[in-house]
Amino acid sequence: MESSDGPELPSQVTCFEILPRLPSKSLMRFRCVNLGCNKHTHLLLTASDKTTKQQHFFSLQINQQGSRTPAAHLLTLQTPPTENERLYTAQCMNGLACLYLSNTSAPKQTDPNHPVRIFNPCTRESISLPHTSPASCTAHVTHHFGYSPLTNEYKVLQVQKLIPAVGDVHFMFKVFKMGASLWRHIEVDLNDISFDPLNFPLHRRSVCVNGAIHWMHGTHNPIVVFNNEDEKFRVIPLPEDYTCFTHLISYPVGNIVGVGGYLGLIESRYAVPFYTIHTDELLLQSSGLSRQNPACMKVILYNMKNESLRRSDIVFPDKWAYLTRTRFKLLTSYEESIEPLIR
Numbered sequence: 001m002e003s004s005d006g007p008e009l010p011s012q013v014t015c016f017e018i019l020p021r022l023p024s025k026s027l028m029r030f031r032c033v034n035l036g037c038n039k040h041t042h043l044l045l046t047a048s049d050k051t052t053k054q055q056h057f058f059s060l061q062i063n064q065q066g067s068r069t070p071a072a073h074l075l076t077l078q079t080p081p082t083e084n085e086r087l088y089t090a091q092c093m094n095g096l097a098c099l100y101l102s103n104t105s106a107p108k109q110t111d112p113n114h115p116v117r118i119f120n121p122c123t124r125e126s127i128s129l130p131h132t133s134p135a136s137c138t139a140h141v142t143h144h145f146g147y148s149p150l151t152n153e154y155k156v157l158q159v160q161k162l163i164p165a166v167g168d169v170h171f172m173f174k175v176f177k178m179g180a181s182l183w184r185h186i187e188v189d190l191n192d193i194s195f196d197p198l199n200f201p202l203h204r205r206s207v208c209v210n211g212a213i214h215w216m217h218g219t220h221n222p223i224v225v226f227n228n229e230d231e232k233f234r235v236i237p238l239p240e241d242y243t244c245f246t247h248l249i250s251y252p253v254g255n256i257v258g259v260g261g262y263l264g265l266i267e268s269r270y271a272v273p274f275y276t277i278h279t280d281e282l283l284l285q286s287s288g289l290s291r292q293n294p295a296c297m298k299v300i301l302y303n304m305k306n307e308s309l310r311r312s313d314i315v316f317p318d319k320w321a322y323l324t325r326t327r328f329k330l331l332t333s334y335e336e337s338i339e340p341l342i343r
Contacts (some may be wrong), residue, residue, distance in 0.1 A: 008234050015124070041277035044097060045071060045119060045314070048087055053079050055088055059121050060314055062277050062301075062333075070315050074121050080114065089115075091145040093208055095337020096120055098145035098156060116156060118178065122336045129176055132158065132183045140204045148211040148228040148268050154178040157203050157213060175231060178341070181311055185232050195222055207258045214263060216256045223256065223263070238265070277333060280304060283332045297328060 025327040045058040055078075080086050080101070090097045099117040117129040144157045147232055160172040170190065174183040206213045213226040214236075222235035257264045259276050276282055281301040297314040314328075 001280070017120050019292060041279070041333050042121065043333050044074075044090055044092065044284075045158060045328055046088070047320075047328045048079065048088075053081055055321070056194075057088075057121075057331075058320075062279070063139060063310060066111045070317050073317070073320060074124060075119065075126065077117075090119075090331040091143075091206070091208075092332045092334040093145055093147040093154065094339065095122060095334050096154065096341070097332065097334060098143065098337060116176075118154075118156075118341055118342060120181055120337060120339065121334060124336055125341050127341045130182055132176075139338055144206040144208075144213050145224070146208040146211070146213045146226070146228040147331075150211060153228070157226060158183065160204065193235075195224055195235050198223060205256075207256055207263065209258045209261060209263055214256060277301070283333065284309070300328065330331065 041062045043060045043062065044062060046055060047058070048055045054076050056073065057075040057077075059074050060071040077088060077099075079088070086101050088099045089102045090099050092098075097119045099119055101114045115131055117126055117128050119126045140161055142159050144159070146155050146157060147153070148155070154177070156176045158174040158176070160174075162170055162172060171188070173186045173188050175186055176183045200215070200217060202215070204215055206215050208214070208228075211228050213228065215224045217224055217235075222237055225234050225236055226232075227234070257276075259282070260280070279301075281303050284300045284302050298311050299314070301310050301312055302308075303310070
């Protein structure tokens with residue numbers, strides 16, 4: 001029987017129409033035989049509807065031609081009916097997104113009264129993590145998503161800052177491991193760490209690289225590291241020719257980024273690298289998307305090899321055209337994954 005090469009289905013159809021309907025076991029078998037299923041980078045976008053108090057999430061595949069690819073709707077979540085708008089933000093690891101509510105006046109200080117979610121944009125599977133009650137004197141709560149390649153474990157680090165302090169305790173740390181049923185409290189002796197924790201800006205965006213979560217300290221020179229395997233804090237000194245006060249990037253973007261498995265430090269207030277993608281290009285854009293007309297927005301990509309720039313346009317389907325009056329935000333980038341959320 002002769003084989004014929006028929007037309008190839010667009011990846012948008014495969015990922016968002018076919019894969020979400022398959023059971024997890026079938027998806028895992030598919031991953032074993034299809035080595036190219038997570039080859040392309042996608043952008044995770046969001047827009048909120050103040051009238052309905054809903055937040056919509058979209059995915060856009062980055063291509064190498066720069067042609068207009070329609071964004072696909074992934075998920076709609078209800079936001080709290082509060083006076084100050086609270087929206088979900090996201091961190092991605094290996095195609096899984098950690099979604100948590102934040103206050104727009106302080107984008108990384110999450111709302112402890114709503115559960116953290118783990119969401120797979122490819123399969124559209126979503127789970128809510130168990131509720132964990134904050135201490136009565138908690139000033140704010142932050143969450144940071146990490147992955148350990150050695151143990152193949154996904155973890156969410158929760159940090160509660162206590163004001164006033166309870167005795168000598170200024171922070172409370174908890175960890176949730178995917179597959180567990182409860183958050184687990186971890187002991188951290190602040191006297192044993194070589195940085196000032198009281199001035200540590202945990203609200204800054206963190207970057208997980210090689211099994212560890214990284215932050216810039218902000219007021220001092222080290223990079224603060226939380227190891228996902230032994231759950232210990234340590235510090236990495238900055239390069240001698242780098243001065244964080246000189247090159248400080250405006251909050252909340254921060255001045256640290258992951259580049260091809262390495263940490264990158266930003267030295268300019270302009271064209272901030274947001275993420276790297278599968279084409280080895282840097283996404284140069286703040287979290288807000290630039291727009292040329294009400295129905296089309298764009299991001300800028302920088303090719304590090306030939307030092308050239310290109311524009312990638314974003315087009316939304318007609319069904320969601322009414323949202324174009326809303327400010328869209330770029331949350332993060334991710335690669336397609338069929339990793340099951342329940343193991």
